[in-house]
Amino acid sequence: MRPTVHDIAEAAGVSLATVDRVLNRRPGVRAETRARVEDAIGRIGFVRDMAAANLAKSRIYPLVFIIPNGDNSFMAGLRQEIEEAIQRSPLERTEIQRIDVPAFDARALAEALDSLLADPPVGVAVVAVDAPEVHAAIGRLREQGTVVVTLVSDLPGSARDHFAGVDNIAAGRTAGSLMGRFLGGRTGSVAVIAGSMLVGDHRDRLTGFSERLNEINPTLDILPVLESQDDPDAVYRLISKRLAADPEIAGIYNLGAGNRGLIRALTGLRESHGRPMVIAHELTQHTRHALLDDLIDAILNQDPGHEVRSAIRVLKAKADGVPVIDAQERIRIDIFLKDNLS
Amino acid sequence: MRPTVHDIAEAAGVSLATVDRVLNRRPGVRAETRARVEDAIGRIGFVRDMAAANLAKSRIYPLVFIIPNGDNSFMAGLRQEIEEAIQRSPLERTEIQRIDVPAFDARALAEALDSLLADPPVGVAVVAVDAPEVHAAIGRLREQGTVVVTLVSDLPGSARDHFAGVDNIAAGRTAGSLMGRFLGGRTGSVAVIAGSMLVGDHRDRLTGFSERLNEINPTLDILPVLESQDDPDAVYRLISKRLAADPEIAGIYNLGAGNRGLIRALTGLRESHGRPMVIAHELTQHTRHALLDDLIDAILNQDPGHEVRSAIRVLKAKADGVPVIDAQERIRIDIFLKDNLS
DNA sequence: CAGATTTTGAGGTACGTAAATCAGAAATTG
DNA sequence: CAATTTCTGATTTACGTACCTCAAAATCTG
CATH class of the missing domain: 1.10.260.40 (lambda repressor-like DNA-binding domains)
Structure with a gap:
């Protein structure tokens, strides 16, 4: 015993x-x-015996998740995972509230964070937007004793306790590696689409991608970044235009959201001539189908379920002053081809 | 409340x-x-409230893990994960025993399984060897009411309750996909090394690899399989010989263990001329270094930690007659390049 | 060394569920 | 309808920890 x-x-x-x-x-x-x-x-x-201890304490951890309300599939998946965590709440002694804020809106995000100051939860997980007012709001929460983790999108240099997301420079390098190898020694140009260059993650992905692709095949010409605001329609317009301007384009890398627009643009292309090599981020039902239909060659993914669960574990641990096992909380960059769709 | x-x-x-x-x-x-x-x-x-229920029951789950005692890094990693699970035992209300048996030895494995009949544990996780006596021994345990899951290596058609491992046909296809794409339109021959064609997993990987590579690039010539018995020295000998016979070999796929031998053979090659495209299985310290040193191009991995934890979850759930969430217990095929080493 | 203060002991209740006992009520049988 | 069987209620103890109270002991102060 x-x-x-x-x-x-x-x-x-x-x-x-x-x-x-x-x-x-x-x-x-x-x-x-x-x-x-x-x-x-x-x-x-x-x-x-934590089970017995929690039972005795009847402790519950009030947590808040703040995420952007954009309608892209990745955020929808994230939202879904948070909802599932809410379902599991009674079992995990958490009490999770989800707050949706407008995407890319630092002001709204800061206000949402400040609204928690009145009745501060034990922990907050937030998809960060890189802006001074968000930094400041996170600082205020921290001073209150609330644990703050950034989710998906980090805010380096802020007071956050932890980041539950991937290393986006490494993600970009991985995309560059795949693009370079898949294209072999071919020459030509590679188009890159991002949501917004104002977002740290997207900047990081571009940096990594460019670096690595250039290492592998310096003859490939990386075209100026197209910015879509993560809007599928914008992606469709931008890509279609680019393809029309240069039908011989060798590769496309969408480092942001809005893959539906990309897929639509590629579908039209398909019948005419060979399509470029395509790499994108986030495994969703759309990108999954596109992989299976040979419209996309590789998908880089961060598992939102892992991210949400990791964030919860970290919030609880930090709230209890228990050390976090970093290796366990590292979020991996998954590579999916049509063959290893999990 | x-x-x-x-x-x-x-x-x-x-x-x-x-x-x-x-x-x-x-x-x-x-x-x-x-x-x-x-x-x-x-x-x-x-x-x-499972915590309270377990507390009241003061239930513990006696579990047994039976794994081969080979000294390859993957099994060492698996053993390590089991040891960590043993450390966690008190917290998870499990009582885990590890039994090592000689590798590829169906008789010894069957005996180990039968030895449990005297004092049958709640659940058994076993790295299966495909043989009638093992089938039978698993059947006997099941009749006793013991839950049995196969780990890493499955035994389809047997009485096992669950398989905690990857789909090896899909793993082979993934390797074929990467090899085909990395080699682009190149022609030449591709060498394949396996542990033993008597092992179901290895047969499956070869099947998937050949199928997929042939789809992508039918001009590539897949050479007859070399069998290494997962012994690094054998891998070294076989590969060195093959490379000497055909220095222009385009790719090498090691679908078994013994990567140390492969890496040694490649290291010698490096200085002389360009090396072939190399894809292997299982991320270990050796393959990790080889990836970083550009000796290996891609590693397919199954996370032994996930497999062990999944096996434990499934054993407990099945013992309690609780349904298992299949999606949650699916073990992914991870792809690692030097850029996304987690 | 008296008095104040700090440290320790003894014991209880609570958390939510499991499992048991025993008595009483209801349904079924002949 | 009495005898039996089946079902249900009321109550208690236990699991391992947290947290509280009150009293007793030890230590420190001047």
């Missing part, structure tokens, strides 16, 4: 109350006694 | 004892009363 608090008490020759004081960092224990108890804990290998 | 058993009792107008009888499928409840209680459960949205 695994040791309990009673065993600690016996091993240390103290009472249960003292053990409890030590375990829960309550005052009123001499340093010497504390050491004796801690020694006993180590000796008999006691591990607190 | 979330509803408790007391709330069910009140809502259904019955006593706590009756609710308990219904919840835990104990006899002595009229169908009509049972229905009333179940209706109330649904109506008020009761979800059993």
Whole structure:
């Protein structure tokens, strides 16, 4: 049988109350006694039964997720995962609230963050927008004692406790690697579409992509970035125009959202002549079909389910002052071809 | 506040004892009363607090993992993950025992399985070897009421309850896809190394690889499979010989273990002329370095940590008669390039 | 060394569920 | 309708931890 608090008490020759004081960092224990108890804990290998502890505490963790309300599939997937986490709430002793804010709107986001100050939750997960007012709002929450993690989109240099998302420079490099290798020694130009160059993630992806592609095949010509605001229709217009201007385009990399527009543009192309190599981000029902239909060659993905669950784990751990196992919380960059669609 | 058993009792107008009888499928409840209680459960949205339930039951799940004792890095990684699960045991109410058996030895494996019959654990996870005696031994365990999941290597057609591993045909197809695309329109021959064609997984990978590579580039010539018994030295010898015989070889696919031998053979090659395209399985410290050193182009991976944790979840769930969420337990085929090493 | 203060002990209740006992009510049987 | 069987209620204990109170002991102060 695994040791309990009673065993600690016996091993240390103290009472249960003292053990409890030590375990829960309550005052009123001499340093010497504390050491004796801690020694006993180590000796008999006691591990607190979190289930029982949570039961006794009937602790719940009020958490808030703030995400942009754009209608792109990735955010829809993220929203879905948050909803599922809300369903699981009673089992995980969390109480999760989801707040939607307009996309790319730093002001609205900062206001949403500040609205939490009145009744601050234990933790907040937020899809960050890179702006001073957001920095400041996060700082205010942190000062209140609220744990803040950025989700999907980071805010380096801010007071956030953790980032639950991928390394976007590495993601860009991975895309560049695939593009370079898939195109082999071919020459020609490569089109790149982003949501907005004002978003840190998108800048990072572009940086990584350009660097890596240039390493592998310097003869490829990376065209100036097209900005879509993550709007499928804009993606469609921009890509169609580009393809019309240069039908011999060798590759397309969409590092932002709006893949539906990309797919639409490619579908039209298909019948006429061979299509360019296409790499995009985020596995959704649309990109999944496009992969299977040979309209897209590779999809880079970050699993929103992992991100949400990781964010929750980290928020709870940091709230309890428990260390986070970084390796476990690292979000991977998944590569999907039509053959390994999970 | 979330509803408790007391709330069910009140809502259904019955006593706590009756609710308990219904919840835990104990006899002595009229169908009509049972229905009333179940209706109330649904109506008020009761979800059993598993933490409290386990606490009350003080249930522990005795589990056994049986794995081959080969010294290749993948199995070492698997062993490591099992050890970590053993460390976590007290927290997860499991009691895990690890049994090592000689690799590729059906007789020894069957004996190990049969040895459990005396004091059968709740669940067994086993890296299967495809042989009639293993089928039979698994059947006997199942009849005893023990849950059996195959790990890494499946035994289709046997009585196992679940398989915690990847779809190896899809893994082979993914490798074929990458090889075909990375080689572009090039012609030449592709060498394939396997551990043993007697192992189902390896046969599956070869099937998928050949199919897919042939679809993409039929001019590539897939050479007859080399069998290494997953021994690094054998891999080194076989590959070196093959490379000496045909220095113009376009690609190498190692679908088995023994990557250390492959890497050694490639290191020698490096200085002389360009090396072939290389794809292998399982991310280990060796293959990781080889990726970073540009000795290997892509690694397909199955995460042993995921497999072990999934196996434990499934064993516990099946032991409790709780349904398993298949989507959650699907083990992905990860693709790693040097750029997305997690 | 008296008095104040800090430290420790003993014991209880609570969390939500499981599991048991025993008595009483209802339904079924002959 | 009495005897039996089946079903249901009321109550209790237990799981391991948290947290509270009150009293007793030890230590520190001047």
